[in-house]
Each structure stands twice: as structure tokens, then as C-alpha cells.
Amino acid sequence: MAGRVLITGCSSGIGLDAARRLRDEGWQVIATCRKAQDIAARQAEGIDCLHLELADPDSVAALAAQVLADGPLDALVNNAAFALPGAVEDIPRGALRSIFEANLFGTHDLTTRLIPHFRKRGGRIVNISSVLGLVGIPWRGPYVATKFALEGLTDVLRLEMQGTGVHVILIEPGPIASRIRENAIPHFERWVNWQASPRADEYRASLLKRLYEPSGKDRFELPPGAVSDRIVTALTATRPAPRYYVTTPTRIAGIARRLMSTRALDWFARRS
Structure with missing residues (x-):
């Protein structure tokens, strides 16, 4: 059944298509x-579209209050x-802080502000992760770090919310047609x-x-609609799965992480 849903990051790509x-x-x-x-x-x-700057706690608080009101x-x-490409050894502390503020801390802040509301009436929290939340590849260290962290936080939140009526779901896309590469350029030029x-x-x-x-x-790249399909499923299934893979590389990465040795996984990641 359709309801009322808040979607962050709707300027283009996955968020826009899902909206x-x-x-x-x-x-x-x-x-x-x-x-x-x-x-x-x-x-x-x-x-209906509202302003949100995830790196700004005041913006997160104002949005949550307005949506619930x-x-x-x-x-x-x-x-x-957002993504911040570069070799890990070239990423300064401030750069890592900036990407975590948006990709993890702001997302966590918004989620926890809405959980009390969901506890009262039930609800679904869908976190869009990435194949890079499963396997790291060169030049993507900061983004990989935020997605690995998001995966861990989401897994624990899912466990803690069991029995509350709040479903917590991960969606892990692989290569999806979007502007993430173009949008990463200003961050790269600022920090690296x-x-x-x-x-x-x-x-x-x-x-x-x-x-x-x-x-x-990109090889295996799918349109944003492939992720929207999974979002719809996550929001409407009677018993949503804990996670949904999107694209062939994500399915391969999920299997590889479980079955391959670290050395073999490193070889796989370098070739990717």
C-alpha cells in the first residue's frame, strides 16, 4: 500500500528516479x-521537495521536524x-571528515530523529549502500569507508529493531547510470x-x-530504475529481505566476499 515516504538526494540518479x-x-x-x-x-x-544538507546538524533537525509536523x-x-576519489595516502583528515559527515553521520542523525515516530506506528528504513560496501577497490577509499560503515550500522540497527514494527533494509547497487562521477570532481579538486x-x-x-x-x-551498468524496482519491493513486501543486490557485479561481490580468501579477493578488486 502506498504511503508517505521521505527520500534524500533527489537531484539526479537513483533518488530522482525513485521519487x-x-x-x-x-x-x-x-x-x-x-x-x-x-x-x-x-x-x-x-x-514536494525540501532543502537538506546532511553535513549540517541544524538542517537535519529542521527537516525532520518539518516532515513530522x-x-x-x-x-x-x-x-x-557523494564520492571523493583519490589514493588513500593522499586523502587528508578534513576530506575524510567531510564525506563521513554527509554519507554517514547526517544519514544516521536523520534516521534516529525519525525512529521514535516509526516505533509508534511502524515504518521502513531503506539505506542505499553500494557494491563498494561489500568490496573495496582502488581510488575509492573514502566512499568505500562510508559504505562499509553504513552497512555495519544498518545491520546492527536491523537486529535492534526486530519486533518493533520497524523494518530496516539495505539496497546494494553496482554500476548505475548517474552523475556521481561528475559530482565527485569538485570534491577531488578541493581535497586531493x-x-x-x-x-x-x-x-x-x-x-x-x-x-x-x-x-x-560501464560494463554491466543499469539505469536508476533497476534500483527503484528494489526500493518499491523493500517498501511494499510483507516481509522485506534484509538486503537486495542490484546488478551482476554486486551479486558476484557478495558471493566473492563470502567464499574467496583475502588474497583472492584483493586480486578480484584490483581487476575491477
Whole structure:
């Protein structure tokens, strides 16, 4: 049955597709975006959209209060996140703090502010993780760290919420068509001094090309609608699964993490 759902990170990609999909299926959608132009664009297409900056505790608190003041909430989809590419040895402390503030701390803050409401009437919390929450690959250290942390926090929350009427679900996409690569460029340029890195030649040969040069569709890449399919299932199934894989690489990574040795998994990750 359709209800009222809050979805974070709806400027493009998975969040935008999910907001449109759930709206079309009869849900009352509250979307969030950071930028005023994105909020205006969502409102212009008939989607209620509010400002949210996950790295700002005051913004999180204000959003939660406004959403709950406007009526009962049935579900939360934590989708908002950004990537910060670079070699781990080149990531300064402030950079790691900035990505954790948005991808983990803000998401956790918003979730815990809504849990008391869900405890009273039941509800669903859907956290959008990643194949990189299962297996790390080079150049993606900060993003991988936030998704590994999100996976662990979600697993424990699911255990703790059993019997409360609050279902906690992970969705783990693999390569999905989105703007995450383009959106990562400002963060990379702000924080990573790649020219001074001992890996400067590797940056030129690999990461810079991937970031700045147009490329075709990734192998196994699916459209955002593939994730929306799983979100709908997670929100409507009588007994939702604890996690849903999206794309072939995620299914392979899930199996590999359980069955392969660490050395074999490292080989697999380097080739990825």
C-alpha cells in the first residue's frame, strides 16, 4: 500500500528516479535536495521537495521536524551521498571528515530523529549502500569507508529493531547510470593534491581520465530504475529481505566476499 515516504538526494540518479516512480505509484513523496535549483525543478514536476544538507546538524533537525509536523511518515529512503576519489595516502583528515559527515553521520542523525515516530506506528528504513560496501577497490577509499560503515550500522540497527514494527533494509547497487562521477570532481579538486603525490603518474594514466574524459557506458551498468524496482519491493513486501543486490557485479561481490580468501579477493578488486 502506498504511503508517505521521505527520500534524500533527489537531484539526479537513483533518488530522482525513485521519487518519480513512487509518486507515479501513488506514494506521497517528500524529496530532498541541497541546491535551490534542484528543489525548484522537483517542485515544478509536482514533487514536494525540501532543502537538506546532511553535513549540517541544524538542517537535519529542521527537516525532520518539518516532515513530522506535516503528517505521519511511513518510510525513509536514505539515498544521498557523494564520492571523493583519490589514493588513500593522499586523502587528508578534513576530506575524510567531510564525506563521513554527509554519507554517514547526517544519514544516521536523520534516521534516529525519525525512529521514535516509526516505533509508534511502524515504518521502513531503506539505506542505499553500494557494491563498494561489500568490496573495496582502488581510488575509492573514502566512499568505500562510508559504505562499509553504513552497512555495519544498518545491520546492527536491523537486529535492534526486530519486533518493533520497524523494518530496516539495505539496497546494494553496482554500476548505475548517474552523475556521481561528475559530482565527485569538485570534491577531488578541493581535497586531493595529486600533483604532489608519489602516484602522480598513476593519476594521469587512470583516475584523471576516468574523471574528466567522456566515456561510454560501464560494463554491466543499469539505469536508476533497476534500483527503484528494489526500493518499491523493500517498501511494499510483507516481509522485506534484509538486503537486495542490484546488478551482476554486486551479486558476484557478495558471493566473492563470502567464499574467496583475502588474497583472492584483493586480486578480484584490483581487476575491477
